[in-house]
Amino acid sequence: MSITTTLRRGGVALGCAVLASVTLAPAAQAHEEPDRRAKAIAAGWLNTRLDDGLLHAAFDGGSGPIEYADYGGTVEAAYALDAVDRTRLLPRIADALRGDVDSYITGAGSGEPDDRYAGPTGKLLAFASELDGDDPNPTAFGGTNLVTRMEALTTDDGEDAGRIADVDVAPYNFCTGPNDTPCDYANVFGQIWAARGLLNVASGEASAAVDFLLSQQCDDGHFPTYFDASCAAGQAGPDATALAVVLLSDYAASDDALATALDEAVEFLVGFQSANGSFADDQGLANANSTGLAGWALGIAEREKAAQKAAVWLRALQVAGRPCDGKLARHRGAIAFTKASFQDGVEDGITALTAGEWQTVGVQATPALAHAPAPHVKLGISVPARSDAGGTLRARVSGLAPGERACVGIGKQVKAVVGPRGDKPLSVRVKVPGKGKKTVKVLTANASAADSTTAR
Structure with a gap:
């Protein structure tokens, strides 16, 4: 289902005589109702990143960025878009993945065609078996039987029965097995x-x-990143735990052990969430990847309060696409990894070397934004009756959704603000550039503009 978005914009004129309060835009939904705009513009940005059905990223090759196709990120993007009912590009994604199977799940791209990667094979099998059109055939996806390929990479017996494992992976400088044996990158x-x-x-x-x-x-209910990892305190992170809930909840009803494990995983996530709604990784860094996956999982588990808190925190890192976003202004809907990443983007934009990070956040956080709450009052801005030219005035902004970013100011002198969690209006100090009638405006990510109103 396609979701259209609209942009709200309100304004008041500021003169030397009288200035009145103004409220614009139609009444919004209650806080308990989700604001579809946040997930819609996030999905819209992801769509712009797909080039012939694939996401691309780059690494520093010394003399400049070297681009590569991000097949794994593309599969995750497909799942994210499907989760928010934006499926128009799924056929193009399927065609792109179908045309280059070996480059993703084997070492063919690096001259080692006999290498077999278990994790990518599992991911592609999942996609090919459910998101490849109305009649998926994973036994002949791009000429490859992904079912037998995955089963061949799954241990048959012993204490590791069921464990996936790579095959014939040549060791690299950053990964060598015991006695130079082939590496196994498979993980949880x-x-x-x-x-x-x-x-x-x-x-x-x-x-x-x-x-x-x-x-x-x-x-404690969490899943570590690596097999046989320590469960000691301080080693936990939410990412693999959340992914298990996202991908396996559909099968919990028919498997009591799985249902119990996922219930415990959800309880871990609820207890792991910070008071501000964010989730930190196993290094202690609060970030949008971990928060996005956890928020997505909490929404699936119908833990709406926790999912909503995560969505509000994420939305504060979502680009509104307005002048105060600097070089990010043309990336409406993108979501930054951290506050520092957002500021870097304002100054430098999204570069070839940082695109991969922004895209990864997008695919993991977009479904979580489905739980972002809507504002409960109309968008509006009010200012004092008189203000000194060249000084500042205090504007009161109402109607911003919790966590929603906007620009407030006069002319080009606008500043970034974030909608508060409570019901109180947001107070913003605005510079007054010179004498005469001025228009004080609030600009959000909403796509259609309302006329500003003048009162004397």
Whole structure:
């Protein structure tokens, strides 16, 4: 389903005589109702990043950025867009992935075609078995039988039965196995994707894959990033835990052990959330990736209060696409990794080397924004009756949704503001550039403009 967005803009004229309060735009929904705009513009930005169905990123090659196709990020983008009912580009994504299977799930792109990557195979199997049109065929996706390929990368017996593992992966400088044996990059994230894919096709390996995943869960309910990782205090992070809830909740009703594990995972997420709504990674850094995945999971688990808090925190990092966003102004809907990342973007824009980070945040945070609350009053701005030319005035802005970014000011002298969590109007100090009638405006990410109103 396509969601159209509108832009709200209100204004008042400021003169030496009288200035009146102004309220514009139609009445908005109650706080308890979601504001569809946040997820819609996030999905819209993701759509602009897909080039012939693929996301691209770059790394520093020394003499300049070297671009590569981000196949894994593209699959995640497909799931994010599907979660917010923006499915128009899914066929193009499927065509792009179908045309380059080996470059994603094998080492063909680096001259090692016999290398087999388990995590990417699981992720592609999940996509091919449910998002590739009305009649998906993962046994012949791009000429590859992803079902048998994934089953071949799933351990058959022993204490590791069900564990996914890479095959014949040549060691790199940053990864060498014991006695220079081939590396295995498989981890819990890949295990979750593989479990989803195998469940989708009712594979005989699915049950073992799920059982092995559950064996990795810690007593406090969280899933670590790596197999057999320490569950010691301070090692926890929400990312893999949230992904398990997102991808496996559909199958919990038919598997009591899985249902119990996901219930425990949700309780961990609720307890792990900071008071401001954010989630920190296992290094203690509050960021939009972790918060996005956790908020998405909490929404699926119908923990609406916690999901809403996460969405409000995320929205404060979402670009409104207005003048105070600097070089980010043309990226309406993008979401920054952290506050520092947002400020870097204001100054430098989204560069070839930072695009991958912004895109990753987008795919993980867009579904969480579905729980962003709407404002409960009309958008409006009011100012004092008189103000000194060249000085400042205090404007009162109402009608911004919690966490919603906007620009407030006169002419080009606008400043960024964020909608408060409570019901009180936002107070903003605005510079008055010289004498005469001035228009004080508030600009949001809403796409259609209302006329400003003058009162003397």
